Amino acid sequence: MTGHAPGPDSPRAVASKRDRRNLLAAIRMALRVESAAVRHNTQTFNRGRYAAVAALPDYDALKDRARGIKELSIKRLPELVTTLEASVKHNGGCFFLAPDATAACRYISDVCRAAGARRVVKGKSMTSEEVGLNRALEAHGMEVAETDLAEFILQAADEQPSHIIAPAVHYSRERITALFQRVFRCAEPLDTGEALTVFARERLREKFLAAGAGISGANFIAADTATLVLVESEANIRMTSLMPPLYIVIAGVEKLVPTRADLAPFIELLAASGTGQPMTSYTSVISPPLNHAPVLTAGPAPPPRQFHLVMVDNGRLKMRDDPVMREALYCVRCSACLNSCANFQTVGGHAFGGETYSGGIGGAWEAGTRGLESARFAELCTGCSRCVPQCPVRIDIPWLNTVLRSRLAQQDARAPGVLGASPQKQFFGRYDAAAKWASRLAAAVNAVSALSITRVALEMLFSVDRRRLLPRFAAHTLRESAPRKPRAAAAAKRVVLFADVFTNYHSPERGLATRRLLSAMGVDVVVSDPSPDGRASFSQGLLDTAAVQARATAALLKDYLDEGRDIIVVEPSVLAMFRMEYRHLLDRPEESGLLAELRARSFDPCEHLWRLLQERGLDPAGVFPAAGDPRVNRLFLHAHCQQRTIGAAAPTEALLRACGFDVVSSQVECCGMAGSFGYKKEFYELSMAVAEDLFAQVRRAERDGPRTLVASGTSCVEQLQAGFARKVFHPMELLAGMVQAGAITEE
Amino acid sequence: MSFVEQFAAAARNSAATVERVPRTAEAIASAVERLLPPGARVVVSDPRNLPVELFAACARLPGVFAERSRSALAAADVGVTEAFAGVARTGSLCVEVDAGCTGYASLLVRLHVAVLAEQNIVERPGDLFRADRLGGEGLRRNFVFITGPSATADMGPLVRGVHGPHQLHILLVRGAGTASSPPAQVLA
Numbered sequence: 021m022t023g024h025a026p027g028p029d030s031p032r033a034v035a036s037k038r039d040r041r042n043l044l045a046a047i048r049m050a051l052r053v054e055s056a057a058v059r060h061n062t063q064t065f066n067r068g069r070y071a072a073v074a075a076l077p078d079y080d081a082l083k084d085r086a087r088g089i090k091e092l093s094i095k096r097l098p099e100l101v102t103t104l105e106a107s108v109k110h111n112g113g114c115f116f117l118a119p120d121a122t123a124a125c126r127y128i129s130d131v132c133r134a135a136g137a138r139r140v141v142k143g144k145s146m147t148s149e150e151v152g153l154n155r156a157l158e159a160h161g162m163e164v165a166e167t168d169l170a171e172f173i174l175q176a177a178d179e180q181p182s183h184i185i186a187p188a189v190h191y192s193r194e195r196i197t198a199l200f201q202r203v204f205r206c207a208e209p210l211d212t213g214e215a216l217t218v219f220a221r222e223r224l225r226e227k228f229l230a231a232g233a234g235i236s237g238a239n240f241i242a243a244d245t246a247t248l249v250l251v252e253s254e255a256n257i258r259m260t261s262l263m264p265p266l267y268i269v270i271a272g273v274e275k276l277v278p279t280r281a282d283l284a285p286f287i288e289l290l291a292a293s294g295t296g297q298p299m300t301s302y303t304s305v306i307s308p309p310l311n312h313a314p315v316l317t318a319g320p321a322p323p324p325r326q327f328h329l330v331m332v333d334n335g336r337l338k339m340r341d342d343p344v345m346r347e348a349l350y351c352v353r354c355s356a357c358l359n360s361c362a363n364f365q366t367v368g369g370h371a372f373g374g375e376t377y378s379g380g381i382g383g384a385w386e387a388g389t390r391g392l393e394s395a396r397f398a399e400l401c402t403g404c405s406r407c408v409p410q411c412p413v414r415i416d417i418p419w420l421n422t423v424l425r426s427r428l429a430q431q432d433a434r435a436p437g438v439l440g441a442s443p444q445k446q447f448f449g450r451y452d453a454a455a456k457w458a459s460r461l462a463a464a465v466n467a468v469s470a471l472s473i474t475r476v477a478l479e480m481l482f483s484v485d486r487r488r489l490l491p492r493f494a495a496h497t498l499r500e501s502a503p504r505k506p507r508a509a510a511a512a513k514r515v516v517l518f519a520d521v522f523t524n525y526h527s528p529e530r531g532l533a534t535r536r537l538l539s540a541m542g543v544d545v546v547v548s549d550p551s552p553d554g555r556a557s558f559s560q561g562l563l564d565t566a567a568v569q570a571r572a573t574a575a576l577l578k579d580y581l582d583e584g585r586d587i588i589v590v591e592p593s594v595l596a597m598f599r600m601e602y603r604h605l606l607d608r609p610e611e612s613g614l615l616a617e618l619r620a621r622s623f624d625p626c627e628h629l630w631r632l633l634q635e636r637g638l639d640p641a642g643v644f645p646a647a648g649d650p651r652v653n654r655l656f657l658h659a660h661c662q663q664r665t666i667g668a669a670a671p672t673e674a675l676l677r678a679c680g681f682d683v684v685s686s687q688v689e690c691c692g693m694a695g696s697f698g699y700k701k702e703f704y705e706l707s708m709a710v711a712e713d714l715f716a717q718v719r720r721a722e723r724d725g726p727r728t729l730v731a732s733g734t735s736c737v738e739q740l741q742a743g744f745a746r747k748v749f750h751p752m753e754l755l756a757g758m759v760q761a762g763a764i765t766e767e
Numbered sequence: 768m769s770f771v772e773q774f775a776a777a778a779r780n781s782a783a784t785v786e787r788v789p790r791t792a793e794a795i796a797s798a799v800e801r802l803l804p805p806g807a808r809v810v811v812s813d814p815r816n817l818p819v820e821l822f823a824a825c826a827r828l829p830g831v832f833a834e835r836s837r838s839a840l841a842a843a844d845v846g847v848t849e850a851f852a853g854v855a856r857t858g859s860l861c862v863e864v865d866a867g868c869t870g871y872a873s874l875l876v877r878l879h880v881a882v883l884a885e886q887n888i889v890e891r892p893g894d895l896f897r898a899d900r901l902g903g904e905g906l907r908r909n910f911v912f913i914t915g916p917s918a919t920a921d922m923g924p925l926v927r928g929v930h931g932p933h934q935l936h937i938l939l940v941r942g943a944g945t946a947s948s949p950p951a952q953v954l955a
Contacts, residue, residue, distance in 0.1 A: 061920070169921035169929065186921065193923025216922040217929055224930065229841055255874060255917040255931025262870050280906055284893035287912075295920075298777070298857040299892065302931070303912040310865040310909055316837035 031179045031190075031370040037386075037396040043371070044702055046397075050367035051709055054182070054190035058368035059713075061189045065359040066689075068296020069410065076292060086285040087413045090350035093277045094340060100243040100276045101331065107246035111307050113327035117273070118151075120334050125156035128235065128268055131328050132162060135266045137232025141224075143250070143257035144168035145237030146184055146353065147270050147332055150376045150389055153235070165227040167256035169220055176203045182369035184378060185294050185355045190368045224256070234260035238271040239290065239352070242280040246307050246329065249283055251290055253301040265315045265323045267308055270330045273337070274349040286352060289412040293354035339388040344423045348384035350413045357381050357407035357417050362661075362690035362710045363400045372400045380407045380417040383424045392431060398424040400706075402694030403559050404661035405600065419604055425561030447482040448696040449560035452552035452569075455493070455525040462493035485704040491526045491738065498528035502535060502547035511544035513632070516580035518587055518622075519550040520594040522734040530590050533756035534625045538588070540759045541632055546585070551576050553594045558601055559695050570597070570605040574614055581614075587622040590750070592663035592733045593695060598622045599666045624668035624732065625752050630675045640678035644758045652728065654682045655754075656721050658714060658740065660733030661690040672732060672751055679755070684721040688714045693735035708742070715743040730754065770855040770888045771939065777858030781915030782927055783935040790884075790940045796824035798938050799847055799880055807844040808832060812872040814849035815863065816904075817884060821940075822847070835868055846872030850881040850913070850937075852901055853888040857914055860937065861895060865909035873913065879932040881913070886942040 034046035050058070073079050093100060101117060108115040114131075118124035132140060140162055142148065154164045154175075166175040170188035174181060177199055181187030191199075197210045200219065210216050236257050240249040248269060250257045261267050277283060283305070291300045309325035316322070339345045358364045358379030361372070369378025374386035374394045383398030401421035408416060429445060447454070458465040468474050475486035484490075499519045515538065523531045535545045551573045554566035577587055589595035598618045606615045623631075633640050646653045655676060659669035676683050692710025697703055718740075721727055729748040731737050737748040768776075775785045788794045803809065809830040813819050825831070825847055832839060848869045850860035860881050864870035873879050887901060892912060895905030917931030927933060 167930070169919050173921065188921055196922055213922040213924040213926045217919060217926045220922075221929060225841075228930070229837060253918045254921075254929040256929070258864070258870075258874050258911060259930050262864060262874065281896045281898075284896035287892050287896075297781075297914075299781075299854075299859050299912055299914040301781075301913065301915050301918050303859075303892075303914075304864065305895070305905075305911070306864060306909040308909075310870070312865045312867065313870045314835070314868075316835075316840055316871065318837055 031182070034370070035180045035375045036394065037374055038393040040396055043397055043399065046371040047367055047703075047706055050190070050371040051705060054368050054370060055366055055709065057192040057195070058182070058190050059365050061186060062183075062359045062365045062368070065186075065294070065296055065355070066365070069293055069356055069359065070296075072292035072296045072298060075298065076288065082285045082289055083412050083414055086289055086352070087350065089277055089282045089285065090413050094274065094346065094349045096278065097273060097276065097337075097340060100278060101273060103243040104241065104246060104276060104329075104331070107244060108327075108329050111246050111327075112309055112311065113246065113329060116328065116330045118330055118332045118334070121151035121332075124151045124270060124330055124332050124334070125153055127330055128153060128270065128328075129156055129160045131268060132157065132233050132266070133160060135232060135326060137264070137266055138162055139227065139231045140164045140233045140235060141167050141227050141231040141260050141264065142171070142234070143236030143252070143260045144171050144187065145235070145270055146181065146376060147237050147272050148235065149181060151270070151332060151334065153270065165224065165231070167224050167227065167260060168252075169217065169254060172220055172224070173199065176200065180370070180375055182373065182378060183355060183358060184353050184369070184382070190370060228259045228263045231264040233266040233268060234264040235268045235270065236260045238269050238275055240277055240283055240286050241271060241275050242278070242283055243276050244279045247280045247283070248304070248306055248308070249287065250304040250306070251300050251302075255302055258302055258304060261304065261306065261308065262310065262313060263316065266326045266328075268328045268330065269308075270332060273331045273333055274351075290352060290354050293356040293410065293412045335389045339384070344420060345384050345388055347415050348381060348388060348420060350415055351381050351385070352413060354412055355379070356410040356412065360406045360410045360689055361401075362404065362406070362688060362692055363402065363706065365689070366706060366710045367400075372397055380421065381415065384420045387424055392424070392427055395424045396428060398428075402690070402697045404690040404694050405596065405665040406661050406689040408600075408665055419601075422558065422561055422563070426563045429561050443481055444483045444700065445560040445562060447484070448699075449557040449562040449565060451556045451696075452521045455521055456550070459493045459497055459525045462495050466492045479701055483701040484699050485701040487704060488699050489738070489742065491734070493525055494528045496528065497550070498524045498531040499547055499550055501528050501532060511542060513543040514583070514585045515543055515545055515588050515628070516577070516585045517545055517547045518577065518589050518594070519548050520553060520589060520591045521550065521556070522594070523590040524550045527734065527750075530750040530752060533750065533752040534588060534590055537629070537752055537756040537759060538625070541629070543632070545588075546580075548576060548580065553597050554601075554605060555593050555597050556696070558597070558605070563605075567605045570602055574602070574606060574611070574618060577618065578614055581617050581621060586628070587618070588625055588628055589622055590625060590752070592624060592660040592668060593735070595622055595624055595668065596662035596666050600662070624663065624672065626672035626675050626732070627668045629755075630671040633675075640675060641680045644679040644755050646676075646680040646758065653680060654725065654727040655730050656684050656686070656718050656727040658686040658688075658691060658729070658731045658736050660731065660736050661694070663732055676730070676751060684727065686714055686717050688717065691733075691736045691739040693739035695735055698735070698739065707739075711739050711743060714739070718744065728754070770890060771885050773855040774853050774858055774888050775939070777856060778915075778937055779858070781858050782918075783858065783915050783937055785937045785939060787939045787941070790821070790942070792821050792824040795821060795882060795938060795940065796828060799825055800828050802878065802880060802936055803828070803830060803845060806830065808842055809845045809847065810840060810843045810868065810872045810876070811847045812849075812867055812869040814882070815866055816851040816887070817849050817882065817940075821882070822849075840868065840871045840875055843872070843876045845878045845880065846876035846932075847880045847882070848873045850883040851887060851904060851908065851910070852895060853883045854890075854892050854894070854912070855888050856891045859892065859912040859914040861905065861910045862913055863908050863910050873911075874931050876932055877928070878934045878936065879913075879916075880936045880938060882938045882940060884940050884942060
């Protein structure tokens with residue numbers, strides 16, 4: 021079962037993302053070959069996870085507990101390693117702390133050779149993939165059999181994993197059949213999942229019975245008792261740990277927790293967050309060697325059991341010293357961040373991943389275990405943030421990727437012959453400055469930007485894909501259009517409408533509708549000066565620029581907060597900056613008060629209106645009678661990714677339903693546009709492939725007649741317009757036209 | 768819903784089958800016998816938690832063998848073991864893997880029959896890591912949470928029966944003092 025040489029377009033050939041060309045080639049390969057299977061499998065996991073965690077009554081408390089244990093464990097790591105070593109020896113096993121991949125491979129090869137083990141069975145272990153264990157053992161003449169069926173497939177295909185818990189997630193049943201028939205030269209049809217499983221089971225049963233050594237990873241390890249937790253469904257890890265006389269476990273040092281009692285929250289969270297099951301078929305909780313289960317032999321005298329635990333550093337202790345990347349050590353490898361990621365769902369880990377680790381959390385792991393350049397695929401993290409609420413240990417994964425992109429940009433800028441950040445990053449990162457100037461000449465810019473020569477130039481200079489419609493600049497910005505404050509002196513509610521870049525220069529009608537509607541509700545609304553909030557530069561990894569902009573915007577808004585005005589933010593990605601990302605930018609101790617105010621007192625317009633109606637005890641259907649006209653009250657609502665994460669999407673949907681609209685909501689994690697991502701030439705196809713799920717849902721929802729498309733996010737609007745070439749409304753635009761003056765009562 | 772009812776429902780959700788039987792050796796043996804395919808080779812692993820006598824009648828069933836060699840155990844079709852705990856919320860069994868051949872009898876066979884005393888059902892998996900549940904047994908034993916038969920989705924569709932059992936049958940026995948309860952019944 022030897023692999024064939026990888027072709028130029030095979031997954032193995034594009035595994036390393038040190039060269040950016042590999043990233044782009046991998047995306048093309050994945051879209052062509054692997055996308056359908058990855059999409060089906062990850063979306064199945066994703067739906068399962070939502071259901072499984074909803075069934076956990078104390079999900080949030082479990083997450084807090086798991087997070088707390090992980091923080092403490094990593095803090096105490098050197099001490100826990102010492103405790104673990106003593107525990108393993110007390111149980112009768114051997115312990116080895118491998119400083120790097122080479123040392124880990126050498127130790128395990130030596131142990132196998134000393135035991136005379138020629139045949140090795142393996143359970144799925146990402147750490148063994150990371151250190152390249154199979155090649156090392158084979159170089160010593162050992163036969164290595166991967167026994168997890170996904171790893172069995174990958175071993176036959178000579179490919180790297182495309183997912184951290186389902187490594188062959190990119191294989192459809194049809195492709196597995198073709199692979200087995202080619203590699204194993206078998207004549208049987210193998211045209212069902214059952215037939216393939218029986219085929220593999222029979223081959224592997226022989227391997228288990230003949231194996232001299234079993235090697236697996238571990239999900240968690242308790243230091244006090246050297247207890248391993250092994251999570252699986254196929255029972256191959258149970259076989260690996262029980263059948264051979266020699267059992268070796270290889271795991272990263274970050275898998276340690278202090279005590280056996282600390283394992284509890286992880287066992288309850290892991291399967292729910294991963295495959296979406298309450299529990300997988302088997303979760304072993306063992307402290308090997310298993311001295312009371314005799315090794316099975318042909319003869320009467322069973323040999324004594326041997327157990328070796330190999331804990332791998334290989335860059336982890338350095339990650340521990342890095343205040344940002346340390347977070348990645350809390351990762352429990354559940355894969356929720358992969359399955360909830362729209363880009364990952366579309367291309368999988370051969371594109372959105374490196375040689376071992378993949379998905380949102382994969383960048384930090386490849387950087388930590390292989391080097392920063394190996395994390396170049398972190399570009400595929402758009403910062404949509406859908407993974408953030410899914411992480412059972414509350415890792416801010418988009419932040420890790422933002423920092424990785426920033427560090428990569430800095431490293432690239434230092435390369436010989438390069439001056440500063442790339443033109444593309446500069447263009448998108450300082451979009452506010454471009455927009456400010458362009459807006460003064462709106463008509464001319466709109467005319468010029470429609471010219472094909474302009475698009476060619478933009479594509480050449482900044483890689484802005486020419487197939488994208490460019491957003492048009494408004495003749496008058498929001499700031500210019502909003503009347504200068506004729507203040508209702510006695511208004512009980514006072515707010516400031518923040519003139520964010522997108523609303524101010526491109527879509528002032530959204531801001532004006534918001535102002536009109538809130539004014540009609542008796543709220544005193546003033547419009548702020550425009551100010552770059554930092555979102556654009558943040559998403560390009562230009563963190564110094566983002567911090568300067570964030571501080572300027574915070575200072576601008578502080579005056580309004582001090583006046584007693586809450587902040588209304590039309591663009592959800594900007595509101596998300598205030599609520600989520602500003603904590604990374606306003607990081608000085610004296611800024612904590614303003615940061616907290618900004619987080620607590622900034623609102624999405626619908627969120628604010630929903631609260632207002634509830635506070636005043638008004639029936640939304642009375643104020644906005646949407647039920648009346650069946651031709652206009654059918655909506656398709658697409659919530660913006662970050663708007664969902666910060667909790668502003670649910671009130672929007674609740675409000676529209678309460679008004680009497682017939683609402684179908686999109687079920688996708690992200691539209692795929694994700695700010696500048698979908699404009700970039702190199703990501704255009706991926707962005708449109710992601711959008712296909714959203715477009716299909718719109719088409720399904722419109723089978724019984726057209727619906728009005730509604731979205732709060734600028735990116736989402738542009739993506740929906742790319743798909744359907746018709747007006748997409750902001751909820752405020754819909755509602756502003758409907759206010760029944762008489763239905764509103766002042767407080 | 769009681770823990771027992773919750774357990775039975777969750778276990779069925781995981782594709783196990785569940786049957787309630789009286790706490791007698793005869794009742795357990797006849798429940799096992801009804802499950803045996805013709806000519807089945809059966810391995811019975813003595814319990815450590817329940818009284819050994821409860822498994823005594825099982826040992827006399829046709830097809831039961833006593834040899835503990837690799838070839839004999841690898842050829843077994845049916846394994847009977849105890850489960851020292853059950854988990855209501857997930858329908859999981861807790862079976863020791865480091866106690867004689869219990870680990871093998873619950874792993875190498877196509878049909879695993881597990882005998883669980885109802886009073887040993889706890890609410891949630893985390894309870895196995897608490898000193899104040901089941902006398903802290905969960906903190907001391909080498910065991911596996913078993914939730915349904917072995918399964919994979921790696922070959923495309925979900926397939927049950929991979930390296931481990933294809934089928935899991937759970938015999939729930941009532942607590943002590945209910946030996947004269949009515950004959951075996953399948954939970955509705």
